[in-house]
Amino acid sequence: MRTANHIALIGCGFTGTSAFFQLVDDYPIKGITIFEASGVFGPGYPYQEDECPDYLINNTTDTMCLAPSNRRAFLNWLEHHREHAPNFDAQGHLPRSVYGAFLKDVFASTLTVAAVKGIAVRLVPHEATSMCEDADGTVHIGWEGGDIAADMAILTTGRCPDIGFSVEAAPCGRLIQNHIMSDDLDDVALDATVHVLGASLSAYDVVNRLFSPQSGCRFGLSDNGEIKFIPGVNNRRVVLCSRSGRLKAVTSRAPMAITRKHFTIDAMRKAARIKPVTLDDAAEMISRDARDNGVDLDWPAIIAPYGDCLSGEEVSTRAGALLEAAIIAATAPPKPGAGNFLVDFAQHAMMDIWDAFAENLLSDEAEKFYREKVETAALCYAAACPASTAQKLLVLHRAGCLRVIRGVSDVRPSDKTGGFAIHHAHGVEPASIIVNATGGVDRRVASDGQPALIKNLVAERYLAPYERAGAIAHGAAVDMKSFKATGAKNIYLANMLLWGPGFFTSSAYLMAAVVERLLKAAFSTSNMNAD
Numbered sequence: 002m003r004t005a006n007h008i009a010l011i012g013c014g015f016t017g018t019s020a021f022f023q024l025v026d027d028y029p030i031k032g033i034t035i036f037e038a039s040g041v042f043g044p045g046y047p048y049q050e051d052e053c054p055d056y057l058i059n060n061t062t063d064t065m066c067l068a069p070s071n072r073r074a075f076l077n078w079l080e081h082h083r084e085h086a087p088n089f090d091a092q093g094h095l096p097r098s099v100y101g102a103f104l105k106d107v108f109a110s111t112l113t114v115a116a117v118k119g120i121a122v123r124l125v126p127h128e129a130t131s132m133c134e135d136a137d138g139t140v141h142i143g144w145e146g147g148d149i150a151a152d153m154a155i156l157t158t159g160r161c162p163d164i165g166f167s168v169e170a171a172p173c174g175r176l177i178q179n180h181i182m183s184d185d186l187d188d189v190a191l192d193a194t195v196h197v198l199g200a201s202l203s204a205y206d207v208v209n210r211l212f213s214p215q216s217g218c219r220f221g222l223s224d225n226g227e228i229k230f231i232p233g234v235n236n237r238r239v240v241l242c243s244r245s246g247r248l249k250a251v252t253s254r255a256p257m258a259i260t261r262k263h264f265t266i267d268a269m270r271k272a273a274r275i276k277p278v279t280l281d282d283a284a285e286m287i288s289r290d291a292r293d294n295g296v297d298l299d300w301p302a303i304i305a306p307y308g309d310c311l312s313g314e315e316v317s318t319r320a321g322a323l324l325e326a327a328i329i330a331a332t333a334p335p336k337p338g339a340g341n342f343l344v345d346f347a348q349h350a351m352m353d354i355w356d357a358f359a360e361n362l363l364s365d366e367a368e369k370f371y372r373e374k375v376e377t378a379a380l381c382y383a384a385a386c387p388a389s390t391a392q393k394l395l396v397l398h399r400a401g402c403l404r405v406i407r408g409v410s411d412v413r414p415s416d417k418t419g420g421f422a423i424h425h426a427h428g429v430e431p432a433s434i435i436v437n438a439t440g441g442v443d444r445r446v447a448s449d450g451q452p453a454l455i456k457n458l459v460a461e462r463y464l465a466p467y468e469r470a471g472a473i474a475h476g477a478a479v480d481m482k483s484f485k486a487t488g489a490k491n492i493y494l495a496n497m498l499l500w501g502p503g504f505f506t507s508s509a510y511l512m513a514a515v516v517e518r519l520l521k522a523a524f525s526t527s528n529m530n531a532d
Contacts, residue, residue: 005491005524006031009142009151011129011454012158013037014045016495018104018111019067019513020157023520025115026068032121034149036142040126043108044101046160052182054096055209057387059202060509061252063091065100067107069514078103092254094387123149130453133461138490153491153523157516161442161497162450168198168412168437173419177436186210189434191217192236196423196432198412200243200405204438205390211237212397220393230396239403240430242423243439245377246307246316246407248324248394249386251331253341259349263289266353269362277364278357280371287346295337303343304378307407313427320405321398328391347383351511354383355504359481365470372474376505383506406430444475444501455498463489467501476501483522484515493519 008024010017013035024030035042044050058065065075079089085099115122131143132154140154168176177185186207189195195211197204212218218235220228241248262268264286272278284300291298301308306323310316330341347354357363363371371379397403408426415422415431423430443450446466447459458464464486467476477498478487484499486492495515504511 005152007151007153008033009129009140009149009154010035011142011154011156012045012496013042013108014157014159015048015104015509016159016512016516017045017157018043018108020155020495020516020520022067022107022111023516025111025118025120028520028524030120032123033115034123034125034142034151036125036127036129036144038126038128041105042124043105045104046181048097048101048104049182050098050101050105052096052098052101053206053210053213054098055213056097056206057094057209057390058097058100059094059252059384059386061092061254062089062095064510065103066510066513067104069510069517072510075100075103078106082106094252094389125149128452128454131457132454132463132492134463134490134492140491153493155493155519156454156496156498158452158454158496159512161444162448162452163442168421168435169414171414171419171421174414174421174432175434176421177434180207180210180436180438186436187215189237191234193434194238194240194432195434195436196240196242196421196430197436197438198242198409199437199439200241200246200248201438202249202384202386204241204243204436205249205386205394207436207438208239208241208394208397208403209390211239212393212402220396228392228396230393230400230402232400232402237402239397240406240432241403242406242409242425242430244407244409246320246405247377247381248320248327248405249384249391250344250382251327251341251388251391252385253331253345254388255334256345256348257294257335257340257342259290259342259345260293261290261346261349262293263287264346264350264353266356269353269357270360273360273362278362278367279364280367280375283357283363283367290346291342294340294342296340296342298342304375310407313406313425313430316407316427317398317404321395324391324395324398328388328395331385331388331391343382344385347379351383351504351506351508352514355511358504359502361469368469369472380505383504384508442497444497446477446498447473458486458492463492464498474501476503478502484519485523493523495519 010020063076064072066072067074076091079086085102086095127144127146129142129144133141140151142149170176180186197207216235217233219231221231223229269278288298307316307319310319406425411424413422418431420433421435423432465478466473467478479494481502484493
């Protein structure tokens with residue numbers, strides 16, 4: 002049987018670093034070549050070491066891992082690197098840049114272990130632009146400076162190209178298209194009103210930065226122990242503008258001890274043998290588990306939280322009430338009939354949700370409806386925000402510094418003001434400064450925005466779009482048991498193009514688990530190609 006002696010990793014942010022670590026730690030390989038276009042191996046896009054310290058990790062410190070077997074890896078590392086966070090809280094949320102320092106250190110230490118084990122590691126600080134296979138499955142990878150041959154290639158490029166609301170420039174308006182690794186937010190006037198497109202975690206980063214201590218304001222405690230906003234010289238106002246108007250649920254400080262026996266992968270497989278699972282079936286399974294945990298779910302309110310709001314003012318007021326309830330659910334000690342059930346359930350059931358999508362257990366109609374109408378709501382719970390961020394948002398909302406607009410359909414230059422006009426469900430909102438934080442990524446395999454390597458793989462038919470019921474969907478066509486591209490012998494995917502046939506979430510644990518499953522499948526004798 003063919004032996005995978007030389008592995009190529011394409012991309013070295015979190016997923017690439019996890020793959021590098023797991024390969025060196027667990028597998029008898031002789032060589033690894035790692036491509037990283039930025040030239041910085043380890044941190045990747047979301048965890049760059051010199052990024053704004055107001056951008057926080059969404060998961061608690063004690064759950065950040067590198068391999069699924071140890072979800073406390075980051076916490077254990079911090080115990081010996083107090084210089085990065087002298088007084089960290091295990092259930093708190095540190096700056097993403099601190100996790101970047103952890104990843105950089107892991108990468109360096111894994112290089113050392115590889116050297117001790119006699120594994121040759123080659124670092125290529127360039128973008129891989131082409132890939133093809135010989136008849137025997139040898140993978141040839143090219144870049145501007147040369148090419149190499151490997152027994153197996155894994156695409157660990159962590160991020161797809163950005164895609165979001167297209168906004169035309171206005172003569173008297175300011176448009177900030179990207180706040181990541183940018184100083185553009187720092188010179189926004191202290192009395193400005195800033196309209197943020199999106200209500201995602203990226204949008205929350207923008208709010209954190211606009212009201213950072215460096216801006217002259219602070220968040221203190223009142224006499225009764227509640228957080229209060231002390232503006233100082235910062236008189237900014239922020240308006241969160243999105244299609245749904247949904248705000249994120251909040252990560253639990255003390256997760257519920259979930260009992261789950263109805264919504265399980267085995268139960269869904271059993272149901273799917275009779276007929277494809279519908280969303281109503283899945284909701285009923287979750288409701289039964291909720292009742293077993295002492296919680297009654299109000300699905301209409303969950304699906305349509307603004308259903309009875311008749312004005313923009315009612316929407317923003319409701320948003321504040323929902324945010325307050327989410328904070329209470331996440332921070333109060335769990336008790337019978339209460340708690341942060343859906344957030345904790347999503348974490349508990351994450352791999353079962355992934356497998357349900359990967360195995361196409363949902364009916365064609367159910368998956369289509371989910372992708373179009375339900376995914377945004379589901380991600381509010383599956384990718385929740387830190388409690389500290391939510392508390393700041395609530396305080397700003399109460400102080401009149403934060404509003405929420407829903408039903409955004411169009412953003413265009415305004416003939417009246419020379420700035421922008423934001424068209425939404427309850428009217429038109431004038432804006433002079435817009436930050437585009439829609440946070441979308443382009444998961445369309447055949448998109449013109451994809452990088453050269455993806456375009457090459459599609460052109461050479463090693464990679465194809467994911468299809469469901471004859472319709473092209475987001476993501477790539479992948480054997481979801483092995484994570485092998487369906488047109489290839491030894492080309493594997495561990496990146497966002499799995500978020501089409503799989504479950505869309507940015508969990509570090511999930512991507513580490515994907516890497517673990519991929520490597521186990523690739524190195525099993527039954528899945529290696531004959532010489």
